[in-house]
Amino acid sequence: MDWVRGETVGHGSFGKVSFAIPRNQSTLFSPSMVVKSSSASCSATLMNEKIILDELKGCPQIINCVGDSYSYENGEKLYNVLLEYACGGALSDKLKNSGDQRLPEFEVRKYTKGLLRGIHYIHKNGYVHCDIKLPNILLSENGQVKIADFGLAKRAESKKDDKLRCELRGTPLYMSPEMSDRRRTGYSG
Template identity: 90%
Template sequence: MDWIRGETVGHGSFGKVSFAIPRKQSTLFSPSMVVKSSSASCSATLINEKLILDELKGCPQVINCLGDSYTYENGEKLYNVLLEYASGGALSDKLKNSGDHRLPEFKVRKYTKALLRGLHYVHKSGYVHCDIKLQNILLGENGQVKIADFGLAKRSESMKDDKLRCELRGTPLYMSPEMVTGGEQDTPSDIWALGCVVAEMATGTPVWRCSDMSKLLMNIGVGDQLPDFPDKLSEEGKDFLGKCFVKDPKKRWTAEMLLKHPFVADQDYDDDTVTLTCESGNPSTSPRCPFDFPDWVSDDSAQSSVTRSITSLPSPAFQELMNLSDGSRSTSPAERLRGLVSERRPESKWSAGDGWVSVR
């Protein structure tokens, strides 16, 4: 698609986001688009996002990808991904612009149900988002929820081998206990992060009120301490958070289970219902209780189209993706925590509320 770069609307660690204006209007593409761009030599994260979004097409709660291209601008080769424009902005901005920096419970319920539908689709499609937070939840013109920023997303642990299990991905305030202590990041980690988002929508503040990184990681990963539950949230809401904030990921409720929780079950939502089936073609069934989980089955011979596409990438992008698998897994939670606490990244601002960075 032939397009012209417009005004810049945002920046990130990957590059920048600008408006994209089609040179010729086409019924195949929305006239309201943005383009996410990065240098072609370090575009592995953006390429990963494009490949995953292509596999998640059809879900109303996931941002729609409209294509990609390479361009030469100011002597530099750029990789660009065209995305639908969510004119309502990020959910984090909605909180900041509200009178008391929090949302009324009826809106929290509505947005939570939409998020669950999107996460249910993502998880059943075999992926983990790995960075669910308010900044990565966008709103359409009519308030439709759109999960965005899949640059850190990956195949579910249950659908691939264990070689990438030690990766550290996401934003510290939203990290799950198993991520901090063992490097495990599967679909339950997204549910923990969802709980953080729900509580933050209700209060306007992060669930962990701690600016010291070492203390934060210890609170998340060690002992029985849980995030604070909002006092003004209904009993149904507190019970919902209780199903998200379960230290043992095997006992944490799934997105499919949470969709039937009273906190969201009776919420009307305009988007089409997403129907998912197993490989056999039969509809998936929800566990009857939080402990009724099917055994995870690992199929090492099954290789996703994302993996197949990655192997054919140009060497710079391929190398960056492969670098994500470097490192060894700690032998104990204590050793891992010491490594995390001692790690220093140039752009980290642990004491600033808006300064939390994605750890890649």
């Protein structure tokens, strides 16, 4: 996969997202790709995301991973994951730009249905996302939901592993009250 980094389209806590432009237009690259990159020395989370996306391939409500590679840029070794580009942007931006910060009910139903299908697929395959929030819900060209950012995702534990289940993962402002309470009190069960 031969590509060059284009304009930056976003930043996350685990890396930078830029357009990925194919060097040779005759390759199998879609012109609508992005690359999520992090320093190779700090790439464990991004590598985990790539593995999980590979296992979740085939669900139309989950962002598609096309591959990965290493690159050297500005004297730094980077780990890169190539992803489909959801040109509709984040659901959080759509809501923010909707004027009165409301969406029509039919759109809310469509997004909710797509989100629930995607979450069901994730859980059916033994994973939990751990960071579902509007900025991680992207929209495709036709307005379909694409769940993204699996950097905090993990395998679901069995019932016998209940003590391990309270590991805190996610964005604090989006955590459920129970998780926030556990963080404050140190409650573990």
